[in-house]
Amino acid sequence: xxxxxxxxxxxxxxxxxxxxxxxxxxxxxxxxxxxxxxxxxxxxxxxxxxxxxxxxxxxxxxxxxxxxxxxxxxxxxxxxxxxxxxxxxxxxxxxxxxxxxxxxxxxxxxxxxxxxxxxxxxxxxxxxxxxxxxxxxxxxxxxxxxxxxxxxxxxxxxxxxxxxxxxxxxxxxxxxxxxxxxxxxxxxxxxxxxxxxxxxxxxxxxxxxxxxxxxxxxxxxxxxxxxxxxxxxxxxxxxxxxxxxxxxxxxxxxxxxxxxxxxxxxxxxxxxxxxxxxxxxxxxxxxxxxxxxxxxxxxxxxxxxxxxxxxxxxxxxx
Ligand code: NCD
Numbered sequence: 177x178x179x180x181x182x183x184x185x186x187x188x189x190x191x192x193x194x195x196x197x198x199x200x201x202x203x204x205x206x207x208x209x210x211x212x213x214x215x216x217x218x219x220x221x222x223x224x225x226x227x228x229x230x231x232x233x234x235x236x237x238x239x240x241x242x243x244x245x246x247x248x249x250x251x252x253x254x255x256x257x258x259x260x261x262x263x264x265x266x267x268x269x270x271x272x273x274x275x276x277x278x279x280x281x282x283x284x285x286x287x288x289x290x291x292x293x294x295x296x297x298x299x300x301x302x303x304x305x306x307x308x309x310x311x312x313x314x315x316x317x318x319x320x321x322x323x324x325x326x327x328x329x330x331x332x333x334x335x336x337x338x339x340x341x342x343x344x345x346x347x348x349x350x351x352x353x354x355x356x357x358x359x360x361x362x363x364x365x366x367x368x369x370x371x372x373x374x375x376x377x378x379x380x381x382x383x384x385x386x387x388x389x390x391x392x393x394x395x396x397x398x399x400x401x402x403x404x405x406x407x408x409x410x411x412x413x414x415x416x417x418x419x420x421x422x423x424x425x426x427x428x429x430x431x432x433x434x435x436x437x438x439x440x441x442x443x444x445x446x447x448x449x450x451x452x453x454x455x456x457x458x459x460x461x462x463x464x465x466x467x468x469x470x471x472x473x474x475x476x477x478x479x480x481x482x483x484x485x486x487x488x489x490x491x492x493x494x
Contacts, residue, residue, distance in 0.1 A: 178191060178298040178301045178302055180192070180195070180196065181196075181200075185197075185200075186486070187200065187204075187483070187486050187487050188309065188487070189297075189301045189309055189310045189311070189312075189487070190309075190310075190311045190312060190321050190322070190483055190487065191297050191298045191301060191310065191312045191319065191321070192298075192312065192318070192319040192321055192357065192360070193319065193321045193324050193325075193357045193360035193361045193364065194319070194360045196364065197364075198364045198365055198366070201325070201328070201361060201364055201365060202365075203486070204325055204479065204482050204483060204486065205325065205328060205329050205332060205479075205482075207482035207485065207486060208325070208326075208329050208475070208478040208479045208481065208482035209329070209333075209478070210482075211251075211477075211478040211481050211482060212474075212475070212478045219251060219478075219481075220251070221250070221251055221252075221253055222251065222252060222253065223252075223253045224252045224253065224485045225249065225252035225253055225254035225484060225485065225488055226253040226254070228252075228254045228255070228285040228286065228488050229254065229255045229256075229257065229282070229283050229284050229285050229286075230245075230249040230254045230255070230256050230257070230284070230285065230286045230288065230484065230488075231256075231257045231258075231259060231279050231284040231286070231287050231288065232245055232246060232249075232256065232257070232258045232259060232288045232313075233259050233261065233275070233276070233279065233287050233288065233289050233290075234258075234259065234260050234261060234288075234289075234290045234313070235261045235262075235272065235289075235290060235291045235292060235296075236290050236291060236292050236314070238290055238313070238314070239449070239450060240448075240449050240450075240473055240476060241290065241313050241314065241320075241322070241323070241476070242258065242288075242290070242313070244473065244476040244477045244480055245288045245311075245313060245322075245480050246258060247477050248476075248477050248478075248480035248481040248484060249286075249480075249484060251477070251481055252481055252484055252485060254285075254286075254484070254488075257279070257282075257284070259275070259279065261275060272291075272296075272300075273300075273303055276300055276303060276304070277303075280304060280305060280308060284308060285307070285308060285309065285488055286308070286309045286310075286311065286484060286487065286488050287300060287304065287308065287309070287310045287311070288311045288313050289310055289311070289312060289313060289315070290313040290314045290315070291314075291315050291316070292315075292316055293315060293316050294315055294316035294317060294318035295315060295316075295318060296315045296316070297310055297311075297312035297313075297315045297319075298310075298312075298315075309487045309488060311483060311484070311487070314353050315353065316353065316413070317350075317351045317352060317353050317356070317410070317413050318353050318356065319353050319356055319357045319360075320353040320354045320356075320357050320448075321357050322476070322479055322480055322483060323353075323354045323357060323358075323448055323476075324354070324357035324358045324360065324361040325361065325479045325482075325483070326472055326475045326476040326478075326479040326480075327354075327358055327361070327405070327446060327448070327472060328358075328361050328362075328365060329475045329478070329479055330444075330446065330468050330471050330472045330475050331343075331403055331444065331446075333471075333475075334444055334468065335402055335403070335444070338362070338365045338366045338367050338368075339366050339367075339368060340368055340402075341362075341367045341368055341369075341402050341403065342367075342368055342369040342370075342371070342400060342401045342402050342403075343358075343362055343367055343369070343370050343371070343401065343402065343403040343404075343405065344370075344371040344372075344373055344391075344397050344398060344401045344403070344404045344405070345358065345359070345370070345371070345372050345373070345388075345404075345405045345407065346372075346373045346374065346394065346397070346404060346405065346406050346407065346429055346431070346456070347373075347374055347378060347406055347407035347408070347409065347429060347456050348374065348378040348407045348408065348409045348410050349372045349374055349378060349379065349380050349407065350374075350377070350378050350379060350380050350381065351378070351410040351413040351414060352407050352410060354407065354448045355372075355380075355405075355407060356386075358405065359386050359387070359388060363387055369389065370386075370387065370388045370389070371388060371389045371390070371391055371397050371401070372386075372388045372389070372390050372391070373390075373391045373392070373393075373394055373397035373398070373429065374390075374392070374429065375392060375420060375425075375428070375429065376392065377418060377419070377420075378409070378418075379392075394428065394429055394435050394438070395435070395437075395438040396438075398435075398436070398438040398439045398443075399438055400440065401439065401440065401443055402440070402442075402443055402444070403443060403444045403446060404431070404439060404443060404444070404445055404446070405446045405447065405448075406431050406445070406446070406447045406451075406456045406457045407447070407448070407456065408447075408448075408450060408451065408452055408455075408456060409425065409452070409455065409456065422452075422454070422455045425455055425456070426454060426455055426456075426458075429456065430454075430455060430456055430457065430458065431445060431456065431457040431458065431461045431462075432457075432458045432461065433458070433460065433461065436461065439466075443466060444466060444467075444468050445457075445461060445462075445464070445466045445467045445468065445469070446467075446468055446469060446472060447462065447467075447469050447472075448472065449469065449472075449473070451469075
């Protein structure tokens with residue numbers, strides 16, 4: 177397994193939340209918090225990464241993750257290169273590693289990688305030169321560590337005591353890298369209870385190994401929760417077509433006004449985006465008073481700044 181920490185326990189790559197010490201996760205959240213003013217957009221420019229080059233290397237579509245990584249790098253004063261690989265030489269048959277080596281030859285210090293294959297970011301981390309860092313921006317259904325960190329920051333700003341926290345993740349946990357990383361982070365930070373609410377085809381294969389409780393009825397699963405995280409149904413990662421219509425899914429598992437009667441009044445409603453309105457969540461709920469979905473987006477900039485500052489700060493060639 178690729179090592180994420182150097183000999184001094186400092187972050188070297190960020191590939192997965194699994195195995196990272198709670199103290200390090202807390203340090204990332206605290207650093208992110210220092211970039212967030214009480215109100216308004218995250219901090220103005222700071223010179224922490226001046227002279228460094230950050231390459232967003234995306235082999236898969238993205239809206240929030242790519243743009244917030246770009247903004248985060250720019251706020252740290254890094255030079256940023258955005259590569260959407262379907263549009264480049266991959267269409268001419270270039271191997272992913274040759275794309276990586278080419279960009280490394282141009283002086284990249286940090287690669288932010290999104291890829292459809294599980295383990296792709298770790299594979300790249302094995303190949304980069306010493307001193308070059310790889311940040312996983314989502315690999316297949318495996319992990320999405322910065323999303324989990326921004327989710328934890330969003331929760332912590334409202335509900336700081338994780339030891340009392342019950343979190344329900346609703347929907348396609350089986351195919352969700354976000355859910356897998358959220359579950360790792362919630363365990364590491366000591367959350368009291370993690371529930372997965374889903375129909376059988378979207379349940380994780382071995383929920384017992386994930387340390388979660390499972391529910392196949394929404395009302396039952398939402399009772400007493402502090403946070404509910406809805407997920408998109410990730411059809412593109414499924415081996416077989418899902419045998420549930422969007423209408424049936426919404427009726428049984430959608431975050432709708434009717435279904436949320438079981439949700440405690442002070443619970444937070446979250447979603448990593450992109451949302452499918454009227455399927456896993458209704459628009460009035462996504463933009464309603466209990467939703468923190470847009471806070472998640474804003475906190476994503478601060479978290480990505482924190483990770484890049486901690487990984488690349490003081491290490492890149494200036
Ligand atoms: C997610 C992703 O790409 O894993 N979105 C995100 O990064 N904010 C979730 C999804 O695609 O449904």
